[in-house]
Amino acid sequence: MSFLKKLVLSSQFRVLHSVTQAKDISKFSTYMSLKAKYGKLINDHVTNAFYLPIGEDGSDMGMVLYEQQKGILNLHHTEVPEHLRGKSVGHDLAKEVFEYCSARNLKVLLTCEFLQKFYEENPQYKDLVVKR
Secondary structure: OOHHHHHHHOOHHHHHHHHOOHHHHHHEEEEOOOOOOEOOEEEEOOOOEEEEEEOOOOOEEEEEEEEEEOOEEEEEEEEOOHHHOOOOHHHHHHHHHHHHHHHOOOEEEEOOHHHHHHHHHOHHHOOOEOOO
């Protein structure tokens, strides 16, 4: 079983304690998903991507790619599995990422068109977004 799958299927502490060394723990952080149909949002600091496991077994993943620039996360690409497009998964993924950033007082730059549209429809996140 892959490390990512173990991380998704088990509690964060148990998995990180059993499959990583202490020095590797800082590479990942998770945020409890607001919806039961998803797993925990994973922020992989190594690949600069947020991953959201979808479904009970977590076999599908939505992702948002980012670059960190001067303390700002440039969210530049969002992707969900093709067979789940048009079923609000992208919207839910965007909400999870915005909530994660909000909880940590992170600023974001939106260069992904999908996330720009999500933001236009959800102005409650105006304190997070910086303009170019």
